[in-house]
Amino acid sequence: MRILIIEDNPDIVANLYGFLEPKGYVLDSAANGYGGLGLAAQNDYDAVVLDVMLPGLNGLELCQKLRGELGKSTPVLMLTARDTLEDKVAGFDSGADDYLVKPFSLVELEVRLRALVRRARGAQTASPMLTVGELTFDTANFEARRAGRPLALTRTGFTILRLLMKEAPNVVTREALEQELWGEDRPDSDALRTHIHALRQALDKPHPFAMLRTIPGIGYKLVSEADE
Structure with a gap:
């Protein structure tokens, strides 16, 4: 390495x-x-x-x-x-x-x-194109776009986005996200929250409705329409 x-x-x-x-x-x-x-x-x-x-x-x-x-x-x-x-x-x-x-x-x-x-x-071994509404993610090239606009994400941001898109519109629990990101070597409780904040800023801030939704006490999910 x-x-x-x-x-x-x-x-x-x-x-x-x-x-x-x-x-x-x-x-x-x-x-x-x-x-x-x-x-x-x-x-x-x-x-x-x-x-x-x-x-x-x-x-x-x-x-x-x-x-x-x-x-x-x-x-x-x-x-x-x-x-x-x-x-x-x-x-x-x-x-x-x-x-x-x-x-x-x-x-x-x-x-x-x-x-x-x-x-x-692990992310490099998977190469399908994921799509949720106006959001696309080419996992082979680490290129994500919403309504044609590229998203600037970290590796961790891409990992979170991939899991949320694969499971959409279902909810992904905090525990599932933490397991995907860190396995048994989980950092402090603020780590996932800060990564979600960064993803939300990149994914939703420039757009008319939020695709990334928080389900209090459970986890997060992606939606393709404003009223979902």
């Missing part, structure tokens, strides 16, 4: 190398945002470990460029010392797939990396 580490703290980088390389990971690293963006543009990685507070180009800006300018859907695990819900939403909105607060366990970081890569590889 090839991982790009973009982190300006040399102690953290050394710890990651010392922990991951003996396990067979191939690592590249950059100590600033522009250097990390350059490596991401030149190479293909299975995942990116990205610090938020970076010199030159911060992690949020880098992640936006990674998704937008480079068109990369590589899973991104974001590292930060900030743990408020607003900070997590900002990270996910920028294109991150998962979020780990410093100080963190190296074991937990590896577990999350493996989960991100496993989901990404």
Whole structure:
């Protein structure tokens, strides 16, 4: 597994190398945002470990460029010392797939990396075109559109959308979504909520009615018409 580490703290980088390389990971690293963006543009990685507070180009800006300018859907695990819900939403909105607060366990970081890569590889094996009303999702190319307008989503956002579209118009429980996303390695209770928020912003905000509906106490579903 090839991982790009973009982190300006040399102690953290050394710890990651010392922990991951003996396990067979191939690592590249950059100590600033522009250097990390350059490596991401030149190479293909299975995942990116990205610090938020970076010199030159911060992690949020880098992640936006990674998704937008480079068109990369590589899973991104974001590292930060900030743990408020607003900070997590900002990270996910920028294109991150998962979020780990410093100080963190190296074991937990590896577990999350493996989960991100496993989901990404699993998504690549399925290639049908999914359609719900004016919403389409080409799962082979990770291209989702509503009324012809492309949706900018993270890998996790695409995973949630795929499951909701496959089950539509039925309700998908929170437990089913969490199992699909994280298996038994579930993060804190805010994680799914922040991913749903980011998906809702991309899917519904520019349009006249909301396709993504919350079923209180149960889960979520997609509808194709405004009155459903």
